[in-house]
Amino acid sequence: MYRAGWIHYTNVAPILDDLVLPAGVNAVTGVPTQMNAALLSGEVDIANISAVEFIRNADQLAALPDFSVAVLGSVYSVNLFHSVPWEDLKRVALTAQSATSVALLEVLLRESGLSPSLERAEGTAQELLAAGYDGVLRIGDSALREWYGVVGPLTETTSMTALPHHKGGVTVTDLAQKWFELTGHPFVFAVWAYRQSAPPPAELLQAMRVARRHGIGHLEEVAQRHAQRLGLPERVVQHYLWNFRYHLEAPDRLGLNEFAAKVAPNHPPLVFGPALPGD
Known part of the structure; x- marks a missing residue:
């Protein structure tokens, strides 16, 4: 039995919502840190894991050559909420759910010449800001x-891209947008990695491509489903989803390689599996 470990946030709904697993494949779900650990320990054979874990374990892992979770500019779901200006950050609360987002924040702070205290703490942004943190890193659907x-609410006459980033004493800095301003490249948050000793069956890759093609072609329906679950306007969720780059194209690889150089200068070479015919 081939084992898949899926991180089923809204940002991969266009791939995973309608994925029909072929015979001989089963799947479990979890948060990024859980699936990172499961893949490295051999509990699962493939997972959409944090890019930084792929980079740091490139001697053991390979990535599918045409699947990613990447954005060029704003991502909306990897945010630093802060009550002081970016340059005045002294104490920041970090989530334990995402290694890549923490590593990205560390790179951006370092590139800004900043070295605030970074502490693990879980809770909403408002709760942790009220507890005395200057900044709070939040990721995923909750972020x-x-x-x-x-920044809301979004009215019928306003654009997602025109919403404010500061309100009520809180500023929201989108880390993917800050990366784009720094490098001009997309940021790859996750790749679909597998243990080099256990490449995925061709039937699974084809099923993933079929699901992705259907999900992207029916993005409005995907957004409607997840908007209800998230309690957000459909327009917001649809805009959020169509920002994503799911194919790990040349610009995404440039961004991934630049991030790798900044976060792990002596990392092993990144390995990408052979492409199979199809979408």
């Missing part, structure tokens, strides 16, 4: 909801 709670 998307909390972002909209600060």
Whole structure:
């Protein structure tokens, strides 16, 4: 039995919502840190894992050559909520759910010449800011909801790209947008990696491509489903989803390689599996 470990945030809904696993494949779900650990320990054979874990373990892992979770510019769901200006950050709360987002924040702070205290703490942005942190890193669906709670509401006459990033004493800095301003490249948050000793069956890759093609072609329906679950306007979720780059194209690889150089200068060479015919 081939084992898949899926991180089923909204950002991969266009791939995973309608994925029909072929015979001989089963799947479990979890948060990024859980699936990172499961892949490295051999509990699962393939997972959409944090890019930084792929980089740091490139001697053991290979990535599918045409699947990614990447953005060029704003991502909306990897945010630093802060009550002081970026340059005045002294104490920042970090989530334990995402290694890549933490590593990205560390790179961006270092590139800004900053070295605030970084502490593990879980809770909403508002709770942790009220507890005395200058900044709070939030990721995933909860970060998307909390972002909209600060910058919304979105009216019928306003654009997602025209929403404020500061309200009520809280500033929201989108880390992917800050990466783009620094490098001009997309940021790859996750790749679909597998243990080099256990490449995926061709039937699974084809099923993933079929699911992705269907999900991207029916993005409005995907957004409607997840908007209800998230308690967000459909327009917000649809805009969020169509920002993503799911194919690990040349610009995404440039961004991934630049991030690798900044976060792990002596990393092993990144390995990408052979492409199979199809979408």
